[in-house]
Amino acid sequence: MNWDDLRIFLAVARAGQIARAAPLVGMDATTVGRRLRRLEQALGRTLFQAQRDGQHLTEAGDRLLVRAEAMERSMAAIDEREDTGxxxxxxxxxxxxxxxxxxxxxxxxxxxxxxxxxxxxxxxxxxxxxxxxxxxxxxxxxxxxxxxxxxLADYGLRIFAAKHYLEKAPPLATRDDLKRHTLLGYIPGYIFAPELDYLDDIAPGLQPRLRSSSINAQYRMTASGAGIAVLPCFIGDSDPTLVRVLPEIALRRSFWLATHQDxxxxxxxxxxxxxxxxxxxxxxxxxxxxx
Incomplete structure (x- = not known):
């Protein structure tokens, strides 16, 4: 039995469901379930009873929870003393x-x-x-x-335009209509990750007329009414002056978290x-x- 397994046990005990606990420990639900089974085998005890609304602690699980929380408090105290700054x-x-x-x-x-x-x-x-x-x-x-x-997380991207841009722009009802609009996007030589080269995923041959290496600059140009752009939803949706266009077009990308193993x-x-x-x-x- 090791502390990482106990940390997973604590997360499930507190969240009440494996699916809810998984992101808290940075794992997928399948891995969390496998680690719990390993812990149960090591202890020779059943720690959770699966019910319709999630995982409920057994008597053995309740006893382990008391011990695991005590260990957690001790480790937290050590961490605070050793690494407060x-x-x-x-x-x-x-x-x-x-x-x-x-x-x-x-x-x-x-x-x-x-x-x-x-x-x-x-x-x-x-x-x-x-x-x-x-x-x-x-x-x-x-x-x-x-x-x-x-x-770390998946995130969505949509096509956004300023409301005042759309009031004066040509109709925008289909993918083909995009060719009649000013597109904003990345400078080809400055796309630092292939995941950002997404215009071909919308319609082959699309090319931006206003280009920048900066997503912040692309957002500013969109908000000013210069044209339309593909923006992450956490950017575009945060500005009430922008609206989504061609809502059937939805892209998804992912963020990954990396640290040195040491x-x-x-x-x-x-x-x-x-x-x-x-x-x-x-x-x-x-x-x-x-x-």
Missing amino acids: GLIRVSASEGFGTWFLAHHLGGFARLHPGLTIDLVATSGLLSPSKRETDVALLLARPRQGPLVTRK AQASPRIRRFVDWVSALAAEHRAGLLGET
């Missing part, structure tokens, strides 16, 4: 960093007043493999390097990883554009 550097894509993470990062800082947090929100992501950053929030899962990775021993980095994972799970609907 320090620096965390977080690298994130420009859009996610400035529109989502920056909005919530003050909450993490208030929880951990001894920590200093650097948020590097640019298109040129830093590398945890090279120790340029402690935590990287990426648009694709890295395939190389001594890294620990997990999917960083797993750092309590302050674990705190941030747990916090941002829970935050993304809490705001899942908004990220997907389902609110």
Whole structure:
């Protein structure tokens, strides 16, 4: 029996459902279920009884909960003594960093007043493999390097336009109509991740006339009425002057979280990883554009 298994047990006991606990520990539900079965086999006890509304603790589970919470308090006290201060550097894509993470990062800082947090929100992501950053929030899962990775969240993209642009623009009812409009998008040579090259997913041959390497600049141009653009829903939906057009067109991409494998021993980095994972799970609907 190890602490990671107990941490998963605590998450399920508190959430009441494996599906709800999974994002809190940065795993999928299948992995959480497998780890719980491993813990039960190690203890020779059934810890949860599955019922229609989720997982309920058995008597053995109740007894383990008391012990696990005591261990958690002891480890938290050790962590606080050993790692009450320090620096965390977080690298994130420009859009996610400035529109989502920056909005919530003050909450993490208030929880951990001894920590200093650097948020590097640019298109040129830093590398945890090279120790340029402690935590990287990426648009694709890295395939190389001594890294620990997990999917952080899926997010949705839609086509947005300013209301005052549409009042004067040609009709926009079909994909073919897009060719009659000013499209905003990325400069081909400055697309730093292939996941951002999505115009062909909408209609082959679409080309932007107003181009920028910055998603923030693309949003500003859209809001000014310069044209229409594909924007993440967490950006476009946040501006009441913008509306979705061609609602049948919906794209989905993912954010991935990566840390150097040696960083797993750092309590302050674990705190941030747990916090941002829970935050993304809490705001899942908004990220997907389902609110």
